[in-house]
Amino acid sequence: MSNIKSIAVIGAGPCGAGLTKALVSEHAFERIKVFERRPKFGGLWNYTRFKSNSDVKRDIPSINPHSKIDKIEAKGELFYESPVYKYLDANVPKTLMAYNNYPFPENVPLFPKHEQILEYIENYSKDIEQYVSFNEEVTSLEFDSTTKKWKILSQNLNDKLEISEEFDAVAIAIGSYDKPFIPDVEGVKEWNEKYPGSIIHAKSYDEPSQFKDSRNILVVGNSASGADIAFQLATTLNRIIYKSIRSENAMPAGKDDRITDVGDLLRFEPETKTVYFKDGQSLTDVDSIIFATGYLKSIPFIKNEKLITDGAKVHGLYRHLVYYHNPTLAVIGVPRFVLPTRLSETQGCWLSKLWSGRLSLPSFEEMESYNHGLEGDERQHHDLKYPKDVDYSNILNEEAKKVKGEYGHFAVHWDEEQRRVRSNIKYIKEGYIKYQKETGKLAQNLEELENGGYIDYPKEIN
Structure with missing residues (x-):
């Protein structure tokens, strides 16, 4: 792992941003390039307001995870359709969505609106902009067994120029909300x-x-x-x-x-x-x-690696993250029922220390056994419902903190107070909706809901 000097990150959404910050802070890599097919940061949070009016032929049923998602055209615009809808707000409190040491502004509601989340991610990502190539889509990813490098073919979506590059390691951070099921x-x-x-x-x-x-x-x-x-x-x-x-x-x-x-x-x-x-x-x-x-797990540009079969899960991942057949490949943000911003930062901190050589992996047999030992059927393979999501994150956080050298990026460690909020999200959001319906206002914090009697909080932690 200490031979890794060049890294490609595919995707500059909330997961790609958190990961890239951690990679940069490690100060161990000579080259980091982030590929982003959209013209700006934010990934799925880039709301595409004309999507529902587009005359697009849709695959129904939609069960093929290997078909490529192309841009659609509507009202004279060409864009990648986003799952964000007009009146969407978060279903997680802003205090739990925030990256480490980067809180949401105080005037943002407890459950931010989609445009506020996009602005937050854009502001968080400003200092990694120099590493990002926007409007560049990865079309092929393949490992060269001779050079021991990953070959990436990409296309500049402005001039259609095709580009070929090689990297020592690749992190796929394209999210899980692209291919409808x-x-x-x-x-x-x-x-x-x-x-x-x-x-x-x-x-x-x-x-x-x-x-x-x-x-x-x-x-x-x-x-x-x-x-x-x-x-x-x-x-x-x-x-x-x-x-x-x-x-x-x-x-x-x-x-x-x-x-x-x-x-x-x-x-x-x-x-x-x-x-x-x-x-x-x-x-x-x-x-x-x-x-x-829901959505199918889909990585249509990858070649020769059997990460995706029917789209129910990503195969061969240790800790839902590292491809144990070739640990110079990782997939960020795969688990469901998690907080993607915070999870990506945790995974990024752990992965950056692995790829810099400061953290080691167990044997292939142990990693394979971990993967096969996960509970549930194929579609539940990556489910991390509370408290599994918190326990998973804290395990990675603890391992990242124990490596030699007190430097690099570190993620939020879940404490008891945060666990208490996490375990009560359903009741908090429902109280928030009721408060808005009865008062016409958006609560800014938990205390506002508590004082009005809109939530029975805190409840016992599971």
Whole structure:
């Protein structure tokens, strides 16, 4: 690892920024280059307001993780579609989203709006701008067994010039919210062909007004985006919104009597415009269907390495991070149910010390055993629900602190107070929504909600 002198980081979103800061602070690498296909920092937080109005042919079902995501064109603009929608705000308090020693401004609400998060990431990233090549998309990543280097092919999206470069190590920080997952439910393909445009993924949702002419709207999914989209539709359009659920939602969400829960999907019957559910219910005359069913793990530019098969997980990662078949490759921000900003900083601090030679890996057998020993099925392989996310981060933090030499970048260590807030996010956000609904104001901090009696906090830590 001490032979690593040149590093490529693919992606300058919140994960790429946190990682790059740690790599730069290590002062051990001769060259660091960050590839970013967008023209600015922020990744998915770059809201694309015309996305829902674009006339794009969509793959339904969407189950292929290997197909490339291209720019779309709408209203004369060409851009990479973002999953951020018009009225999205964070589902994590700003105190837990913040990077180490870089708090959000005091005038930002407890749960920041998407434009405030983008501004925060942009400001945080300013001092690494010299390392970033914007409007440059990686098209191929392949390890050369002869030179023992990673060959990257990229394209400048302004002049279409193709570039070939080699690096000792590569960190992929493209996030997990790019390739929509729409399951292959019986009849969904035929429904989409018969009623084009009636089915979208949550990535293409923008605001309730785009559904103002729909009579019956079905949201499929009960996690963060599904619950939030259903709440927005019900409260803004003032009508019944149907939500297909498979399990209870552990994420914070607004509650409204106009949201009607139905069962898990069984099949679509386009001839009668009827959707059937596994609990025996059915819904007729459905005009619009929004799949809030998550995303596929997708790294379409990588060659010869079997990191992705069906898109359920990233294979071969030790600690959800290092590719143990070749530890000069890492994938940042893979776990679900985590805080990406803080996690990327933690992973970046640990990885920078590994690649500088100050931290060592266990044997191949131990790393492989760790990966195979993770609980859950393929799609749950990277799930780190609280308290697993906190425990995981603190393990990496402790190992990073123990290396020889008290220098480099360090991430936030989770203390008891932060754990208490983390374990209560669902109740805090729901109290925040209720406070906003009743007062018309956005709470700036926890004390404002506590004093108004809007949250029963703190609860016992799990």
